[in-house]
Amino acid sequence: MTDPRPLPTAPAAPALTAPLTAVDRASAEVRRGGLVVVTGDDGETACLVLAAEAVTPTALQAVRLLAGVEPAVAVTARRARLLDLAAEQTEVAVIASDHPLTAETLRALAEPGAGVVEHGLTAEPRALATPAGAAVQLMKVARLLPAAVIAPVPAVGEAEAAAWAAGHDLPRVAAADVVAYEETAARTLALVGDARVPLEGAENARILAFRPADGGTEHLAILIGEPDPGQPVLARLHSECFTGDLLGSLRCDCGDQLRGAIEAIGKAGAGVLLYLAQEGRGIGLVNKLRAYTLQDEGYDTVDANRQLGFDDDERIYAPAAEMLRRLGFGSVRLMTNNPLKVEQLARHGITVTERVPHVFPSNPHNLRYLQAKATRSGHLF
Structure with missing residues (x-):
């Protein structure tokens, strides 16, 4: 066989590499149960993010102490509708409560069959390009369940959010870079x-x-x-x-x-x-195994993915x-x-x-x- 046609091998431009690296670092951090900061496109908003499937009482308390407020959980709108918590056609829903949520409840909101969800919950719609929406997308990039514990950080503006994240030794990533990650990675x-x-x-x-x-x-x-x-x-x-x-x-x-x-x-x-x-139509091997368990309980392959909060095909x-x-x-x-x-x-x-x-x-x-x-x-x- 002759060699294939010449292929460009030059490194990707820094303008593309830097955002990819930021998302990769944030993805690795949430996979091991760590905290990251996601900043908004307008530079005026930012939130502290923890993978919902990794939440523990200790990690939840760390979020409370750092943010100074009670956290909520961001899930896909599909998952929120399955929980009867959102009827609007939106991309992401932020679920909050009129009283502090426990680690067990937060995991139950993310995991099908993880327990009975308590009363007193409300859901607000969010767009994918917001920090809450990007937090959910970051979980998908990390091949975790698409649900994130979030809390606003006590800072205003991008510079303040960056300084706050650096001061607490937390990775920071822009919401726009998370949303564009898959397409940007393909170009490089x-x-x-x-x-x-x-x-x-x-x-x-x-x-x-x-x-x-x-x-x-x-x-x-x-x-x-x-x-x-x-x-x-x-x-x-x-x-x-x-x-x-x-x-x-x-x-x-x-x-x-x-x-x-x-x-x-x-x-x-x-x-x-x-x-x-x-793997698994883009949801990753572990989530595919979770979907298999749901299929054994009677769901077909489409509904099993939806129960986990994913689209039919990711x-x-x-x-x-x-x-x-x-x-x-x-x-x-x-x-x-x-x-x-x-x-x-x-x-x-x-x-x-x-x-x-x-x-x-x-x-x-x-x-x-x-x-x-x-x-x-x-x-x-």
Whole structure:
């Protein structure tokens, strides 16, 4: 196989790298149960943020002492509606109480089945670009439940908020940078590895690894044969699935789709499979396992995600479009049963000339899952 088309390897501009690094640091901090400060776009608002799933009585008391007020919890509007606490069509809801909330109650607001939510709660709508909205989005970036304990910081203006955060040795991140994180990260993808890897069903294959500027998880491109960049390339976008791809789980069809795509592209002679770091439709492995537990209780795959506070599908396709462009491909014949992938690639500037069906037999363990994808998510089988 000849080398793929030249790929830019220059580092991303500091204007992009700095915001990504700030979000990455804040994400790491909330994952380990720490506190961060999120500032608003207008520089006039800021809040102290703690992951709701990590809240303990000790951590809650730390928030109270630092902020000097009783904290609230920000959740997705979808989650708030499931709790009968918000009827408005908004993006985020901030739930507060007329009396101090316990750590147990805060976790119950975030976790389905974590206990009975007490009375006396009220919910106020918030936009995604506000500190409260960005706090919820930060939890998604961190692959945690999309709920955050929040409290306004005793500061006004961006400079004061920055000084307050620095004085308490807390990471600070701008709400706008959190909201734009996924799209910004996609724009900074750089080729960091490229090797020939013969595969079963496609011996003439290379694996290319693309890493965002903040050092986040790599997306992979499996280039099979020598696709002609002047023609629509046979392509598959495959979101990673630890349980299906590696363990052979029968709860989904991911493993069959992965191996089947490699074999089909190999038989066709040329094409590309993009292996995207978006486990569980973008909610992460731990949240996917939580969704599985809810499915065992009777929810289908769509409603299980909604119970956790997520959208039906949290994946984004900017990384896929960027990788295709870096490889020299502007149009594809897309192997998928999901019309959303066709729409999203088009939105990101990649022409889909044909949707190639990619269907495999069901089994007793994934039949309900596949039926839900067809009837609830519009997949075509």
